[in-house]
Amino acid sequence: MDFNGSDTIPGPRAEDHLPQSTTAAAKIVIVGGFGVGKTTMVGSVSEIKPLTTEETMTQAGIGVDDNYGSETKTATTVAMDFGRIRITDEVVLYLFGTPGQERFWFLWEGLFEGALGAVVLVDTRRLEVSFEVMGRLEERGVPFVVAVNTFPDGPRYPLDDLRSALDLAPEIPIVECDARRRASSRDVLMTLMRFLHALALSNGLA
Ligand SMILES: Nc1nc2c(ncn2[C@@H]2O[C@H](COP(=O)(O)OP(=O)(O)OP(=O)(O)O)[C@@H](O)[C@H]2O)c(=O)[nH]1
Numbered sequence: 001m002d003f004n005g006s007d008t009i010p011g012p013r014a015e016d017h018l019p020q021s022t023t024a025a026a027k028i029v030i031v032g033g034f035g036v037g038k039t040t041m042v043g044s045v046s047e048i049k050p051l052t053t054e055e056t057m058t059q060a061g062i063g064v065d066d067n068y069g070s071e072t073k074t075a076t077t078v079a080m081d082f083g084r085i086r087i088t089d090e091v092v093l094y095l096f097g098t099p100g101q102e103r104f105w106f107l108w109e110g111l112f113e114g115a116l117g118a119v120v121l122v123d124t125r126r127l128e129v130s131f132e133v134m135g136r137l138e139e140r141g142v143p144f145v146v147a148v149n150t151f152p153d154g155p156r157y158p159l160d161d162l163r164s165a166l167d168l169a170p171e172i173p174i175v176e177c178d179a180r181r182r183a184s185s186r187d188v189l190m191t192l193m194r195f196l197h198a199l200a201l202s203n204g205l206a
């Protein structure tokens with residue numbers, strides 16, 4: 001086999017390396033219905049170039065693919081998104097975004113495996129899909145926080161009203177975010193980490 005072309009493969013970049021201070025890593029999944037902004041969130045917050053598996057949505061998908069919002073959306077995740085963020089000197093999070101289209105939901109099983117926690121991204125224009133998403137996480141015992149991605153044309157509701165509408169237990173955090181903004185997406189992850197820490201404390205694990 002000819003490996004002459006291998007020198008064209010770029011080597012790792014400085015930001016791809018983890019600092020030696022890193023002592024803990026956790027797998028986090030970003031989950032939610034079609035087009036809620038999962039790929040956007042992984043991309044905005046990741047320190048490494050995110051891996052995405054997006055495919056162009058075509059006419060062939062009409063009647064098969066979810067088409068809500070497809071006037072502006074041209075690509076959809078077919079396997080997963082992957083990114084990485086260091087949230088303290090010691091702790092790094094590996095982020096896995098799930099596909100949103102229902103025909104790919106069977107892939108969630110593998111993506112949930114070994115996850116420490118999850119972010120459920122919610123679009124207020126389509127709350128109903130969130131029930132199925134949260135139900136699947138509960139079945140697998142994956143703790144989660146809810147992040148309401150604020151789209152300009154989405155209706156705004158007080159978070160307490162959304163908590164009731166989603167039938168969320170009082171201890172589960174619910175926050176607003178703009179998945180396009182790094183700081184906002186990072187805040188969501190910090191909310192999740194604080195929640196996981198509190199859970200571990202209450203279970204006598206921390
Ligand atoms: N206004 C606004 N637009 C957003 C926000 N987040 C995502 N978008 C846009 O919404 C569209 C959908 O975002 P994606 O990140 O592809 O959504 P997704 O959840 O990964 O979609 P699937 O993988 O197909 O389920 C894109 O065109 C984004 O630019 C947001 O916070 N505000």
Ligand SMILES: [Mg+2]
Nearest residue numbers: 038039076077
């Ligand atoms: Mg996506």
